[in-house]
Amino acid sequence: MAGYGAGLLLLPGFAFILLFFLVPVGLILAQSLFDPAFSLRFYERIFTGPDYLTVLWISLKIAILTTAISLAASYPVAYMLVVARPAIRSLMLAFILLPFWTNVLIRCYAWMLVLQTKGLVNTLLVGWLHALAAPAPLVFNLTGVIIGMVHYVVPINILVLFSVMKAVDLRLVQAAKGLGANPLRAFLAVFVPLTLPGVRAASMLVLVISLGFFVTPALLGGREETTIAILVNTYFTEVLDWGFGSALAGLLLVFTLAGLSLYFAAQREGAELAAR
């Protein structure tokens, strides 16, 4: 009985997701399969047409790089948040949330100013420090896209990691030290494994957001940073070919789901190996 009760509590959330997420996604995918009769014409075009798979690869590359770099950047910050004194923690959270609440377009234009040839970073490196002979190409290429994307997802990454790290019982780390582990070993052997669910959740979220993102690659990228999301936007809003646009979106969805299930399978296997 209690089980049923708990199940009922899930009902509103499930209904919401069904109505506002699964049904629209289904409708979009249906558009890619019916023209108006059932047809795989749009998908055939993706696989036989020029360069759509290249674009898919570019999208995956940008998303994976963003996920990896933002994890490396966020993990230490989240840890600092956990161990910091409450006053410092509030201050840190404020600085983490400030960019998070700033409009993404404004952030992109700000990055352009900072990263361009005559921008802040290059002026500093070339003009003042003489560290470089010529300005480095930091924007309107892959570097610029990754900087902009990482900046966008880091606050999300930190907050997810923080919520999980906060629940870790730090006395376990103390206990490890008490049993003779040095601080590094205590951290790596006790704390890190306990935060892996958070790492998984944060990486998943960031990967999915990165795959669907199109403003940052469009503004900070160059000739070669064309992503599936940019193409989907072009086919929906300009060419008005919703069937093909939906097929491109469907392709991205399938690859995302496939990647995530592989990731989960690997995680589970890893956990089983560790348990043995």
Added chain:
Amino acid sequence: MGWRMLSKRAAFALGAACGLALAFGGAGARAADDNTVVFSGWGGNWQKAERTYYFAPFEKATGIKVIDVPDVNLAKIKGMVDAHNVEWDVVQAIGMWIPQKSASGDLWETLDYGAIATDGIPDALKDPHGVGVATFAQILAYNTDAYPAGKRPTSWADYFDTKKFPGKRGMLNEPRYALEIGLMAEGVPMDKLYPLDVERSLKHWDALKNDVLWWQQWPQAPSLLASGELAMSLSSQARILGLLNEEKGAPVAMVWNQGIMTTDFLAVPKGSKHKEAAFKLIAWMLDAQRQADYAKATAVGPSNIKALQLVDEKTRELLPSYHYQKGELVALDNAWWAANLASLTERWNQWKLKN
């Protein structure tokens, strides 16, 4: 206790709002028939000026209320038309949208030219489904610090001449305009541009494509030119003038020669609930004097050629329609682009991604 009160009040407010929406949603739309018209445009300063010079006097003269919304978007229009729930009555469309077709059928109502006076509007801007209202010029712009007086670019051939005119180039990351520009640089005369020889143009671009900064959004170009990041770029006349207006002395100038003139059209999405009011608003916005006043405020070109006589010489010099009449600009072929957009989008991406 506080939050309980609050949540009760919030729940009541939500319930009341839902009730009101249900009660008035249907009836309200009917009662408002022909007494409101919803206009969707590009937002920003241009639409603010449209409110001042077109909508406010229109409301006063006719008693019809104009609700203007920003961010006009063709996908939204198709969505509304397909769902038979059309919320916009007049849209400011880029020229290419008028001949564009949706797989599910026509997007636009046929205009009733009996109800819309078009005195002064050139025939080329009168389509059964839309009528021209404003003209823009996509032109070559450059940083004046990069090129000393007397050694400044004057044509698209100069844009491709990196020996005589060194410096970083910028271009919109789309086939539109780039293809025209490649051909003009090769020496194809403006009246022989269409139908575009796509492969010839792409071949001309091959030598330069790796050194171009391919930007995606129009506001990028003026700021990149002003900061010196770009020495030369495609931009639009209205944006360059806007920049010079806001930042006096910004080191940016433009070339009218070989610019591409585009026209925004007014059109009524198929299934509009206020068709007659929509036609009235369209007719209102075609008037020569109103277009002249709007042009003075924005430097957006009029579609009504009589408006050119109603502005002072200094303003006229800034307007695309004036330079088009002088033969300096070529008009974008909307029908050609609408017919070839799908295949060119594919070809463009293929060309762009190839090293």
